[in-house]
Amino acid sequence: MQCDEPPCVDVCPVSATWKREDGIVVIDYKACIGCRYCMTACPYEHRMFDYGEKYSEGLPRLAEYDNRPSFEYGKIWERPDKHSSPVGNVRKCTFCAHRLDQGLLPQCVTTCIGGANYFGDLNDPDAVITKIVNKLNVFRLKEEMGTQPKVFYLT
């Protein structure tokens, strides 16, 4: 949710998660000890623990996509066994920070065939996103928690 007041950041015992300057809440896979305390703190249950499973595990043949790495934080993350990071770590949506850093949009925004997602820089007063979120038909989940998430829903 990339909250402005993220409850998950304060609870981490090893300072493995923090909010970047651009507002994205990130996790250091090399620091995270996998205690999952941050997962109990998130009011949206939007943090996931990597149990080391693959989608096509147990099927006659492992699918090709299960062997592809992921690229969060600009690094290459294979999952060769049950122990190497990010297995055993908590993971979360990063608004595809690694794509943003290359001038691309998050994957979900690029992929959506209905064009239902908008993404942009809220600090830019001329951006489309800034004009959209300041309308009346916009809400956020669990406003009462004071988390100030950066995911807005248009009704």
Add this chain to the structure above:
Amino acid sequence: MKKIFYVLWAVAFILGSVGVAQRLMYGHELAAYGNRVVWGLWVAMYIYFIGLSAGAFLLSSLVYVFKIELFEKVGKLALITALVTLICALLSIWLDLGHMWRAYEVITRPNLPHSMMAWMIWLYSAYLLLLVFETLLAFRIESGKYVGEQLASYQKKLQLLASIGIPLAIAFHGGVGALFGVIASNPMWHSALTPIFFLVGAVASGSALFTMIFAFFWENKESEYYKSMLQVLAKIVLVAVLFDLLLEWAELSIALWMGTPEHTSGFREMLFGNYWFVFWLFHLLLGVAVPVFILLTKKDPIKIGIASLLVVFTFIGVRLNIVIPGLVAEKVHGQAMAYIHPRLAYHYFPSLMEWLVGLFIVAFGIGLFYLGNKYFKLTKEHNTLNA
């Protein structure tokens, strides 16, 4: 009779080792917790054992701080009980980590002052060190090898350590409770009562453990000391269990009287969900009603021991009821039906691997205590501070 226990213990230890091997080989893949119920049996065992440790330690302070003569002979027994249960607690939580070999990071890069977990770990690390030194000093003093000024110096150090230990034990175990208490997104945990509940639970379960060990394993069961000690211990356990019950009544009655659905879903899950029997039968009946009845009406040492045994064994149910029901509740309405996947289920029962690891930890603790008692003769009636 003894042989049966040895065999049972060996079977438990071997089976448990299988679980530990699976945990070390396959990580958390064989565990039943997921991305909704993220904490399970091992976290419950951790808070269970660390409560036992804090409780036993606070009992030891009756000897080393308040110098109550009646407790003199069992000071070392209390300290070793505190040490062994602490080791079991640390083993439980260590195996629960996603990257157990990075556990040292809480010391090298702690998120202080924000993270309650970091506070708790620093405080119980200090407690561990204090406990080790206090135990070494207690053994040194009661060995009889030191006299005069040297002895007095050791006694002074011991009293100082033990005195610091009381607020430290309250701080670290209160911190364990606060770790749960500060989580605003979990209404069942988010209460000022939570840390107090942990502390009172520690005294209740820790004193019950100590009473159970004393009742069954003290060697001289004919002595007046044995009988009078158990009457005192029985009262301590009784008061602690009743106070614990009072706090539970406060927590449940206040929450459920007119509570909002979000606030009460965890409690309702505990009372009326799939595992209702853990609260009503395991805890209230076997862990409170029966022991309280025995402790109020019976004077027989073995019956007091049985009452204490019931409290100790059923207290894991109390700890499980803290960890699990609060997590078995969707935080955003609709999430329970949005995805159908084992890791996204709002349901939890420990897997076989989890039970086996739990069995290993219990067997390990019993084995460690047995060896300690055999070597140090803690249950023999000869230890006094003035020996």
